[in-house]
Amino acid sequence: MDQQNKNLILATVLSFLVILVWFVVFPPPEPEAPLESSIESSESAPSAATPVPSAARDAAAPTEEPADSSAQGAALDNAPRVAIATERLSGSISLLGGRIDELYLNDYRTSLDEDAPIVELLSPAGSNDAYYAMHGWAPGAELDAASVPGLDTEWALAEGDTLGVNKPITLTWDNGQGLIFTRRIAVDEDFMFTVSQSVRNEGETPVSLAPYGMIAQHGEPQDVKSFFILHEGAVAMADGELSEIDWDNIPDAEVDAKLGRPAIVTDDVQEGWIGFTDHYWQAMLIPGAGQSFDQALTYDPRSDIYRAFATMPTETVAPGASTEVTSQFFAGAKEWETLREYEAKGVAKFIDSIDWGWFFFLTKPIFWLLHHLNQLIGNMGLAIIGLTLLIKALLFPLAYKSYVSMAKMKELQPQMEKLKKEAGDDRQKMQQGMMELYKREKVNPAAGCLPILLQIPIFFSLYKVIFVTIELRHAPFFGPFRDLSAPDPTSLFNLYGLLPWTAPETGSFMALIFIGILPLLLGISMWLQQKLNPAPTDPTQQMIFAWMPWVFMFMLGGFASGLVVYWIANNTITFIQQYLIMRSQGYKPDLLGNIKGGFTRKSKPDPKK
Structure with missing residues (x-):
């Protein structure tokens, strides 16, 4: 075989086989996420107080719910709701736990058929493929889990009747022990929610609490494509370092000795975000600018629930004082222009939540x-x-x-x-x-x-x-x-x-x-x-x-x-x-x-x- 023909055959074969075979036979290694055994929560007695990552060592982790029971499903069905209505979003917030758990993307349909249903991004616990977000406060050593709002807390609607652009709503809850919690939720014209949480201490002793955000996915999503060219699962940005963890790699993480389940934790993040992503949509927790926080991914094999946490540092509230923490929650389509605008407004490297791959210097x-x-x-x-x-x-x-x-x-x-x-x-x-x-x-x-x-x-x-x-x-x-x-x-x-x-x-x-x-x-x-x-x-x-x-x-x-x-x-x-x-x-x-x-x-x- 002459040299010219060898080169031609080699070039032609390489141009296709590299694409079709290489990434199948030799897939790129998964990014290594730091593994620590520093997060723990309780699923038994709701009063159990337990430690969380380093930024909130003196407070307890948010309580994680066990597998959904028929009672919980019935409670969610009967709980009052506040409608979400913008040009691009529709859905509702359950006052049971204050969960953002029903969200539709009005601009997108599941197929090209004219009567195809609108894409549903978030769905409440008890439904098929449940996927939702909530925010709250983890209690410190002097408090128990019943002293802070949890998954089954029924909030009161204090202001607003429908969440829309320039139409925020305010929720309140009094624990009956001198602590009054307030949650203000706003949404912009695209897909970004702003959640401001505050607590006022009307008691006689100081209390410590750690604000957090959580996204829960019940079971692995049903529509996961499992294709080598596409990442689906958890994605996090921590001080400029991007981590992508597939769904099946979260349960394979190191089991935390105290928690008794797989946990992937990154402590003391100064700038970043964490959440879950699929082909075209994503849900991300974004702490406020200049606010350190701990990232955590957990998987509970008993309830088959994946969770992403962003836990902010512990706040100590003196008697007669109050504190407030603001964070953001993105839930929507991974539109390049939209993500770029949020990045320009301070969400660090948010454009990288799109899976650009190894050849990002070309794909971008x-x-x-x-x-x-x-x-x-x-x-x-x-x-x-x-x-x-x-x-x-x-x-x-x-x-x-x-x-x-x-x-x-x-x-x-x-x-x-x-x-x-x-x-x-x-x-x-x-x-x-x-x-x-x-x-x-x-x-x-x-x-x-x-x-x-x-x-x-x-x-x-x-x-x-x-x-x-x-x-x-x-x-x-x-x-x-x-x-x-x-x-x-x-x-x-x-x-x-x-x-x-x-x-x-x-x-x-x-x-x-x-x-x-x-x-x-x-x-x-x-x-x-x-x-x-x-x-x-x-x-x-x-x-x-x-x-x-x-x-x-x-x-x-x-x-x-x-x-x-x-x-x-x-x-x-x-x-x-x-x-x-x-x-x-x-x-x-x-x-x-x-x-x-x-x-x-x-x-x-x-x-x-």
Whole structure:
């Protein structure tokens, strides 16, 4: 096998196998979260006072509820609620525990169907896949759990009747022992809640308490995709360090000796946030700016509940005095612009809650460019094509040298054939002769594969962007292509979108037979591009190259439509560039010729070019 063909095969195989195989066979290691046995809580007697992380050593941890009982479910059903009503959010807050436990994202539906339900982000305990947030105070040594508001505390609505933009509500609770607790909840025009907690001590002795926020997820979410390219589970930012912990890794954490369950703790965080994330939505606890706190993730195997805690330092309240702590709670879509605005307002590195992956230095600028192109053009599919044009323009100087090298390689084909005949089965003699030929003619056989190799990280980064960012979710292109984050919905089965039938399910045998429009165009574009490349001299290699476009057509057929659009555009632009450069070098491409003759000599190239 000559060196040029080796490089071509290597470059082509690498450009796809690195993406499809590497991250499956060798997945990146999970970030190591610090493990400490410094958090404890009680699930038996509600009066048990227990220690918490270092920032609140003198107070007790928030009480964690046991598995939901029918009594608790009935109590939640009967508890009074306060409605949440903004342009982007709807739902309610239960006065039982003051939980933010019913939340819908008005701008998003579960599917493209017009009557599809609105996305439900949070749901109350006792419901299927319960997921909610609450705030409170952990009691110090001189108090018991009944002295502070807990999960079953019924708050009184003191101010407001509906939570909306510029319409906060205020909840109060008197413990009957001289402590009066107040909780003020506000919400902005997007997805950020502001929770101000205060306590006034009307007793005769000082008390110590530690304010906290908690997010609870009952069981692993049912819609977890478990796909290697996407992180779902816990995510935390602690003083510039991002931690991503998958759902199944939280129970595998070190078991705290006192708590008797897995716990992942980061003490004394000066700036950050913690919570749970999935494909497009997330819920995050964000302590106030300049306020130290402890992060904690716990899992209770008895009740199968995952929890994220943000516990602030202990506050000592003297008789006749009061204290107040303000924090934020984000619950909504991972929109790039929205997260960026919150980051600008002081939420440290909030944009990193989007899973940018290992190639973040590429995925971030690629998304930034794609996002602004979409805003300029108004169509995400055309924005992807525009992005491809810009990438190809950026790589054109290198591509030009590559295509000129390929043209020279084609000119050497007769001499290569002669060397092959002279060497016979002596591969060493063949290789030596080829290297001497390359050196004499000043041809670099590796130049032809370099642009293809550079496409590997770009291809993977764009795949990551298309797959994980919500801006591509349900983004239309034209006609039947209404969601560029989903595979091609057309096939021969529905006459390529002309009939109102759905295409066969992606990955099924029928989907492989009735392949869609975009994969077909991908195969054709790869075939045309292949016709311009120097053909292998070995019959086996010829067969491999002949089948390669159609094999990859089926392999990429189940990928997101946006990615296939990119690859079609990339192949088409590459073909046009290479065709024109070949012509400028004195070659006339023969697209209808056989596999051995991709183009023929037209005239002696101008040495000045």
